Amino acid sequence: MRHLSITFSLLCLVLLFSQKIAAQEMPVQKAEKSRAVKASKAAEELSVSLDKNDEGKIAENYEKLANEFLNKEDNAKAEEYFKRALNSYTKLKQNEDKIRVARSLAKVQESRKKFNSAIENYEVAGSLAKDPSEEKINLNDANRLKNQANPASQTDYVNSNIELLKKEKKSDEVTEAYVQKAQNSLDLKDKSVAIESYKKALVYAKDKPEAVIKIKNEIANVYASDNQFEKAININEKLLAEAVTNRDFSTQIKQLQSIASLYFKKEDPEKAIVSLKEAYRLASEKENSTEAKNTLSALVKYYKSEGNEKESMKLYEQFLQNFDELIQSDTTLISAKTFQVTEGKIRQLEKEKTLKDELITKKNTFNYFLLGSILLLLLLFAFIVKALYAIKTKNKEIALQSLRREMNPHFIFNSLNSVNQFIAENKELEANKYLTSYSNLMRDMMENSNKDFISLDKEVEQLKKYLDLEHLRFQDKFDFEITVDEKLDAESVLVPNMIIQPHLENSIWHGLRYLDTKGLLQLKFQFADAKVVVVIEDNGIGLTKSRELKTSNQKVHESRGLNNTKERIGLLNELYKKNISFVIKEKELPESGTIVEIVFPLIDKI
Template identity: 40%
Template sequence: MKCSASHRQLIIITLLCCIPAMVTAQANIGRKVKRASGKIESGIKKNNPDTLAGGYFDLGESYYQNGEMGKAETYYQKAKSLFEKMDDAAGIAKSSRALAKVQEDLKKNKEALGNYNTARDNSQKTGDITLNTLNGNDISRLSKPDSVLLQERLIQSNIDLGIKKGDTGEIVTNFSRMGELNLKYKKTTGAINAFKQAYQFSINNPGQAMKFNDIITDVYLQNKNFSKAIETKKDFLGQGYVQSSSQLKAREITSLADIYIQKKEDTTAIQLLNESYDLSVKNGHTLEARTSIERLDSIFQSKGRRDLSLQLYKNFLQQLPAIIARDSSIADNRIVAETETRVRQLETEKNLKDDLIRRKNNFNYWLIAFIGILVVFIAIILNMVKKLRLRNKKIALQSLRREMNPHFIFNSLNSINQFIANNNELEANRYLTKFSTLMRRVMENSKEDFVLFSQEIDLLRNYLELEKSRFDDKFDFSIEIDDPLFADERLYIPTMLVQPHLENAIWHGLRYIADKGFLKLSFTRTGPGVEIVIEDNGIGIAASKDSKTANQKKHSGRGITNTMERISILNEVYHQNIICEVEDKMAPDRGVRVKIIVPVLKDFKA
């Protein structure tokens, strides 16, 4: 039965649609990818970047050994990024070198050079001299690609280092580089020898061994050396792992048949292709069976035997469901596809989780920053309020000090007026002279809250002398001071706290007694402060209040009230503990006793 061209084309299209597009893979690529995926999943779930980086690196290795350079580059890059985040010099060196090798195979020499530099820098940190030299050689090699002798010397140096280190991967990679270099410069024998060395060192890695066997075979075919090409292919077919793998064996038998097709020995080629087809059908290798069918169809078409082609396709279509059912490579590819999907899903989940954490952290940072700014703002406001209050207190102190001056002047002018009223002009003049001296001291001292102890004593002594000249027949006075208080010339005490009490003692106590009274003023050092005692034997507080007229009671003096207010503000502003106690003496004694405890400051600064 003859088949039209359109009918045959329809059968082929149907066949191609029934068979998934897939590549020849190692039998264990699915398992390797699955193991690496397991590490990635564990690293993500446990938030362990070291395990995650290791999983990405292993996944890159799996794809690299399987010849899938694009995927290998992707996962090596992910591993490198994680190692960089952990600042793991050994991990960075390892992943950067692996990434550079892949990029060099992909002809991305600029990127490869950058990663070789990164690998060298980090191998220096770890002290790995061999790895440092390997990276240095590759940097020099890529930096001077046109120097053939330098290229050969550096590649050979890497081969020697790989042999010394026992690193099969480095040995195979660099023998492959040597073969490519020789091919580039038409050195066929050197290229074949280098690729044969790479083949021998990768003999335990079927995928790599197959790759180099194919390269050697292609070199022979390019030079029309069919016998060597056949010998090379048969040598690989004789390997134990090829004979034990029906898929790999079928694939290699087809490759051998291709050589005979090029050699124009169709009969031998047909026998080999039939052998490959039967082996593929029997063991469920869909892709290999399809390839064999396509090769046989090509031969039959060239001989005009379309009937044989049609019979082949009919037979294949009948057996296709059973072949696919037994095809483990489809399951392997499905595992790989599912694993890649799972890895992408895990990465998406991790990215979403990281993004959520990042957003949460950003919110927390903004919240903390806002709270911090608010706290600083509140602190500034409180500090301003505190300073304002302090300033107001100092203004109040200043106002109270200044209020003392008119009070004191008013009382003094009354005394002068009394002298003049009594026609005692000489005493008025003397009093006025003393008064002007005293007023100068009062004005000077009233500028500050604390004055030198010696200045305050002079002021008080002048004041008592002035009042004594007015009430000479009413009282005598004494001032007693501890020697230690005279020893230090830089002691400061609050000003104008004592004078109002002296004035009260004279004007409201001593001047009302019939006999001559006595006023005693003493200063005693008590630890960090000074105890000031004012004693008089006047009529006392109670009697003084009783003797006041209604008008006097209505217009009571501001001296003592002012002094008590100043004490309160001084304690608050300067954090002191000034104490003032006023009391009548116990019978049979008469008079008033005032005790003031004030701090003594050294080198006071307002």
């Protein structure tokens, strides 16, 4: 007996070791078969998407791979890849996908008894759900797990989910919910409700053969736990018959093993041995080394308990004769090894992706820093430009004020000259009248001295006062007329300040005062083509004759006066963009005199 036990232990070690190295040490004639067996499509697609660094496809293929492991009942791997899928969907901010994967992850974690993690992921899925039913379903599952110590309190959550899932027509999840209800009923020692729940689960799982087989096996286990072995065996035998019809050898082996286990419990070892031998034969024939080992272990255990060393040795010899061929031909081992290679490639690509992401993050950080620096420099440049523009504008305003004030001393000097002349001629009444009018005019001019534009009515009033003063002095030399177009609203229309007055002064002092007869000075404000046209017309001696009579000092003064006006108009155009223009021309013979025309747009606000 001791020799038999040692032999069996060595055999198991050899088998386990061989499973690990078989794929690496295959003969040449088996290599082609190994190359023909490929890893799952999802694993290959995942490798491609990782190589391309396509985050959307990476997430999708992680989820596909996780579902493949779930179907193979490899829940540890399924959990690993569901976590990776969840991380990728979180990066992509795809909430619908995140909800689905978080719920799938929670189910896997629940199956692995990781209840706290499962609760957390159910709550994540519930918090992200926009649909109230979906939110309620996930929170029910979270609360169900929180109350796992009290099976009775879980019933309401399970029943609530069954109704919600039926309304949502999610048949797969209805199946799972009924299975949960069955398990909950077993915890409550209510086997009849458990079987009824399993049967309801079968209705919704009819299109899922693997799920149907699993549920029927669970029903058989319930019957077996209640010592209703015939019912349990009957279920397994029906599943076996269906597997034979469908040529589903893996299910055949599993059902034969289950039947054998039931016969052992029923204390009918002969039938149990028949089922085990058939399972062993089928596993060996179909090159499934794992199931061959499991079945052989069960047979040896029985023969050992019966002291039948002869039969045990016979099985050993048979197993050893076919050992090499079995290991080398086992497609499950080859597929597992091939997947290990693919998974190794996946891990390498994941590392490369992490490095790429880090580089991209650093590059993006640098780019953002560079962009921020450029933006800051642009803002600084804009601030400098704005400051320079403000300084330039202020300088222009100062220059404009300076030019405007430059005109005042000349006017004051001429006015005081006139007063002096009246006094010299003992014309005290005229001098007094002149000073009174002069003081009123000066007050108006001072009030408006800081304004670039004033209303037309104020300008007309100011110019009339000025012409009255000049007329008082040269009353025998000219008369004047001021006319304003009725189309112009004198109170709202704005005109440039102190632009017109110098031209009136020139007409009087350099044209009209040299006449032998009384002349006429006309000031007209006209409206044409949406513009204000100011016309200053006199019938004096004209520009040509005036220049002949002037002294060199007067010529310099007149030139400075014209330049002053041009500069002021230029500054007004730059500051206010009003396109003001003016021209001076001499009347054609036989007429004499000058015409000054100032044109600016209709201005109602500055």
